[in-house]
Amino acid sequence: MVELRRELGRRLAACRKAAGMSQASVAEKVFVDRTRLAHLENGRGQADEEFWRSVDAVLGAGGLLVRADLEFRAAKRVRERQWREAELAAVAEEMDGWRANGLLGVLAVNNGVASSAVEWVDQHGGLAPGTSRRRVAEWLRDGSRARLSVEVGARSRVGRSRIAEELGKFYGLADGGYRPFGAFVGDVEVPTSVAVRNDWVGVSLPLDAEHDQVRLVNAPRQGVELRGRGLDHALRRVAESEIGSVRLTDQPLYRLLSLDLVDGVIRGEVGMGSFLEYALTVDLLESELVDAIAAGRPVRADALPLRSRYLPDWAAVTDVGERLTAGGVLSLFAVARPADPFRGPADFAVLVQQRSPHVVNGSGRLAVVPKGFHGPLTDYRADARISATLLRELEEELFGRGDVDSTRDQQRAAVPMHPSRLSEPMRWLLDGQRMRMECTGFGLNLVSGNYEFACLTVVEDEEFWARFGGAVEANWEATGLRVYSTLDREFVAELMRDESWSNEGLFAFLLGLRRLGEIGGKRVDLPSIRWTTASGR
Incomplete structure (x- = not known):
């Protein structure tokens, strides 16, 4: 991903030079700081899609920079998906080890705090008493626990x-x-x-x-x-x-x-x-x-x-x-x-x-x-x-x-x-x-x-x-x-x-x-x- 970001920056610098424009003049036209533009050309920092559309138009790049940005975002999504799958596999392997050693025993849904939550769901979901407790316990006993752990951890990485x-x-x-x-x-x-x-x-x-x-x-x-x-x-x-x-x-x-x-x-x-x-x-x-x-x-x-x-x-x-x-x-x-x-x-x-x-x-x-x-x-x-x-x-x-x-x-x-x-x-x-x-x-x-x-x-x-x-x-x-x-x-x-x-x-x-x-x-x-x-x- 670092190399892909640098390649995107190199294309930006090449298009700017081909248009005969300085970093300062481009920065002024697309409403960014010159230092930030320099960082982007060196493969540091991120910019949104609106920036790439604007700079593509200012430099007359004919959509080249817009397409390069889209390619980078697509590659980033693939890399993040691969990372999540690898993390999920690691967590699942760890959970299998816990299960084999009998460490997945009594769940915290039996304590007073979580009990009030499952009882509330039973009441307002029209369920028989104890239904929510059983569903949550079953969910946590299988692979869903590992998947939930990964998904919860991924949330803080969304800016x-x-x-x-x-x-x-x-x-x-x-x-x-x-x-x-x-x-x-x-x-x-x-x-x-x-x-x-x-x-x-x-x-x-x-x-x-x-x-x-x-x-x-x-x-x-x-x-x-x-x-x-x-x-x-x-x-x-x-x-x-x-x-x-x-x-x-x-x-x-x-x-x-x-x-x-x-x-x-x-x-x-x-x-x-x-x-x-x-x-x-x-x-x-x-x-x-x-x-x-x-x-x-x-x-x-x-x-x-x-x-x-x-x-x-x-x-x-x-x-x-x-x-x-x-x-x-x-x-x-x-x-x-x-x-x-x-x-x-x-x-x-x-x-x-x-x-x-x-x-x-x-x-x-x-x-x-x-x-x-x-x-x-x-x-x-x-x-x-x-x-x-x-x-x-x-x-x-x-x-x-x-x-x-x-x-x-x-x-x-x-x-x-x-x-x-x-x-x-x-x-x-x-x-x-x-x-x-x-x-x-x-x-x-x-x-x-x-x-x-x-x-x-x-x-x-x-x-x-x-x-x-x-x-x-x-x-x-x-x-x-x-x-x-x-x-x-x-x-x-x-x-x-x-x-x-x-x-x-x-x-x-x-x-x-x-x-x-x-x-x-x-x-x-x-x-x-x-x-x-x-x-x-």
Whole structure:
């Protein structure tokens, strides 16, 4: 594949030279950076089909470069298929060894967590009690376990831009002022699948009682009915959860009914929903889509039955009150640091996580931290505020408060976030009002229809890093934590362009950095960021 990419680059360079044009002049005409064009000619980096059509036309190549790109993509698909088949054979051989040695014994579907999932599928799929448990157990005892392991692992290798591109083709142009959010970092476009309106981004709304006015209302819903492919995919999700130790719990969460960002106030209504209903219905749209992309299958309505049922068009995406619209809160966490003789001048440290394989969505992808579903702990009405979820997630994901993790056992404390129970870092931050929390944007994610509140959490007192920097530690939802400086333009720019971001994670990251640039003064020196518009620039 390396040699094929180099050959494609050589053809590009040959066509450019034959046309008598410089790299700079070609780059200007096809709207890319000259350095990026040079990398492509040297066989480094990737470009989409639109680039190859444009550069072919600019150089008068008569379709030569378009055909070369198509040949490269076809060869890449063949190579990836061969790799998947080889990996599948290796996993199957390993499973045969486990089976021969009697290591495939009691399955985790017998424990309480998975039991709630299979019981839910029985109930809503119209099955006799125990049917789902038997089907999942049978599935995991044969070769399907190995195949599922390979397919789940392949999902994280499908890039964010490709997901956004395929969803853009599926839904087409939006109306009513909606558009997919994206940006140009320098001359490189970084698209996402998060749909926004102009009044939903570029905001800076303090998450206090005056501005955070999301409230809970009583809004009963019709019962859920699993049928056909929906039932099959729900059972598959339970099996995948068994393989990857993903936590499926029947916990309450908030479902969005309405939202307005008017006059600097977040006004919205939420009702109650079930996490299991979300995980075993609309959240399956992500795996259905990414599996199709990874396997080279067409991304269209007849090939995506779940998407065609739950989220078929823009009307369904935007009519949040008529569907299960779950979602949550993501926040870029930034901490002021003093000058350091090794690191350099005073800056902000910003945190980025890689999601663990045990989470329901965004597994293996980059995200801001914290990132959590909007749901209650014990006080369903008071916890409906966006700030309530953000504070809880800070405690859980950064400061080690496992007792506020909603995926674990039932909550025993009446007021889990009472000041007397807070972690020492959180108590210090709240006692002196040393933390700024703002909503920087809102969007609807085309991947599963989720609502996404992008936020920024800033600690401007340098003392926090000195006192509590060692106490900041990601929980089980992350496989690792990265720290970036707001003065490191090169690495931050590279991070923004990273294809392993989740779409919602990049959405919150870009909006948070924009706001941090406005308030951070000399601590912040970031690459140029320009939002894309409905026309693409």
